[in-house]
Every structure is written in C-alpha cells, then in structure tokens.
Amino acid sequence: MTGEGIKECELIEWHIKEGDVVAEFDRICEVQSDKAAVEITSRYAGTVRRLCHEPGAMVQVGEALLEVEVADEPEEEEDAAAASALGPMPPVQQLAPAEQAVKREQAGLAATLASPAVRRVAREHGVDLASVQGTGPSGRIYKEDVLRLVEAASEEVPGPSLQHKLPEQRAEQLSRPAPSAAGLPAAAEDVIIPLRGYARTMVRSMTAAGAVPHFHYCDELDAGPLLAARALLASDPALGGARLTFLPFVLKALTVALAEFPVLNSSLSADGKALLQHAAHNIGVAMATPTGLVVPNVKAVQGRSVAGVAAELARLQAAAAAGRLGPEDLAGGTLTVSNIGAIGGTYASPLVNPPEVAIVALGRVREVVRPAPGGGFMTASVLAASWGADHRVVDGATLARFSNVWKALLEEPRRLLLHLR
Structure with a gap:
C-alpha cells in the first residue's frame, strides 16, 4: 500500500x-x-x-x-x-490489429493505449501520439517508442528544435529579445525541475500556511546553563551512545510548558467552529534532507526523559538522511521546532505547519557582551527564539506567557528534573 x-x-x-x-x-x-x-x-x-x-x-x-x-x-x-504493485492496471480492451486501427480512426486518435507517464514524455518532446507505433500488447505505446521517434527526428533535423520544447519554453524563446552585446559567454540552458516527494509536500503545506493569519513573537534566552548541562551529560551512559544536543532539552521544556498552556498543542477544525486539544505532545523537528525539508515528530514527548527524547531524535535523523522515514514518523505532529540556527542566522518569521497552531524557530547560539549584575560587563551565550502562531487560536499575551515558562526552564535546566518520566 x-x-x-x-x-x-x-x-x-x-x-x-x-x-x-x-x-x-x-x-x-x-x-x-x-x-x-x-x-x-x-x-x-x-x-x-x-x-x-x-x-x-x-x-x-x-x-x-x-x-x-x-x-x-x-x-x-x-x-x-500488466500487474502493478501500485494498484490494478486500468482495463485494456483486447482488439485485433485491424479492428484496433478502425477503433482508433473512429475516435480520431492514432494511439490511445498509453500511460499518463508516456503521455507526459510525448508532451515534453512535442510528439503527437498518433505518429507513434506502439510495441506493447494491443499496440500499447511505451516510453521507448516515443523516444525512438524523437531520436529519429533529431537525426533528420540537425541541432535543437523548438518543436521538441515545452509550450512555455517555446513561447519564452520566441519572445526573448536577441542579445545586443557581442562577445558574451553563452549562458547555460534553463532547467525545469519537477517537484517531487518532500519538496512537493512543502509546496502544499506552505500554501496552506499562507492562508493562516500569523502572530510572531521573538525573545532571547541565556543559553549558558543549558550548554553547561549538555556538556556535563554528553557522555552519560543513559544516552546509549546518542549524541546530546540542546534539542532534547528544548523539547522537554516545551512539553512542560504545554501542560500549562494546552491551547498551543491544538488544531483548528476546517470550518473554524471547534478546537481539538491533543492529549499527546508529538513535537516535530524540521530536518533538511537531500530530497527536501521534512518534519518527523517525536511521539508523546510528555512521557519521555531527556535521554529518551535524544535517542528518538537520533533515530529520526538517521532515517531522514537515508530517506527511510515511515508514514507514522510524519503523521500526527502537534507543534514544530525549526533549528535554523544549526545553519546560521538569529531571528526568523516561521510559518505554522497546518493544522498545528504554533512553531518556534531557534537561531544560532552567539556570544554577546552584556552588563554584569555587579557592574562592568560580561560575555553571555544567547539563543534567539522566534515564535509563529495561528492568531485565530492563540493571542499574543498567551504566546508570550507560554514562551516565558519555556524560557525559564531552559535558563534553569535543573528544574526539568522535577518533570522526568
């Protein structure tokens, strides 16, 4: 399936x-x-x-x-x-060659037995399927039949032909003015890249996110105690070899704050008349992969320890890098974390991942000079956090209070000891 x-x-x-x-x-x-x-x-x-x-x-x-x-x-x-592992093939009427030709003539089509993928190849090369002789059962046209005709045509007409360009490309090339400067190096050809897999999913989800009225809220937290706690526990046997970043602390602090502000762990019904508050805190973490952005989620963070969250994050990151994430890893998220700071930057304006109502983007930890409590100056490790929320569900005051609770836990990570599972 x-x-x-x-x-x-x-x-x-x-x-x-x-x-x-x-x-x-x-x-x-x-x-x-x-x-x-x-x-x-x-x-x-x-x-x-x-x-x-x-x-x-x-x-x-x-x-x-x-x-x-x-x-x-x-x-x-x-x-x-003709059996397909993706589902049953559409029924193909079996006709004798002469009878088949008559049927095609009556329909005004020279070839109708071709899959959507073959038809797409024909469109891309400007080939009329009526001119293609199918080699499959009952005259079915394969991709190789189309490409064979294209190769034969290219041998007859030297050089690239507009006939085998997409309609959009033909129109663009015909309307493009000739270069006026001489001696310029030839530019590479335009490339059409089909959006597939995770990239196409991002188009759909961000299109939906664009329809959500957003409220953004930004703050900074002192990451020094968090970095010290990570350094202290990085080699602890309880981690089972998993790499300890500050993300497990971030997720654990989020689940504690969500218990106090459950509206942030909810989703709005399609008609906007009801709000579903989720019992499980399935916190998604945006991950970049060779095939695009993907957001798997750690299930039931409220029932996991920091070490347990770290182990599950390690599994999801390995599966994402190998393209092995399962549907269960991607479904059911209730709030998202984007660790854009792993690449760079400080603040962002993140968009929620519908039907979720909140997302936080973490910037990179940076060293800044600040006034010291007793006078003079001191160096502090600062982490910028940028929140985005569905303003139909979450008001600014609620988001700020929620962020303050989460921030206080990360600035004093020892308080998370009171919420271990």
Missing part, C-alpha cells in the same frame, strides 16, 4: 533486474511518495521480463511497474505482465 490519497510515486531503487526469478511478496523496489518511502513487494511469482521504469521516474498509481512471466499460466501472461 502506498498510502491513502497518493496518486503517484517516484521510483527510487530497483531491488531486482530483468531475468531475475521472484517469489510472491519478494521485495522488488522502493518508491517515494510525498509522504514517505515505501517498499513494494511482488504480487506474483515468476520471471521478470521487463522493468517498465528507470529510477527517478514518476509512476502513477495503477500503472505497471514491471512485466512478470508467471510460471504454468501462459494464457494469462499478458495480464500478469
């Missing part, structure tokens, strides 16, 4: 090759949806005849992943070949 509501997935990796013999439920490939990475298993036992897609291709749910020759069932070979 690829997940409810998923329409297409990116093929990440094949675990088999053409000619391999597979058994039912053997691993065949890994796909990445906009929610999580999923391993697909074989629905049939037999010999792999053809892999229908290259790694990196977008595969529609219902489209064939590979062709499998099923042993002892030769009369059903084509049906098995």
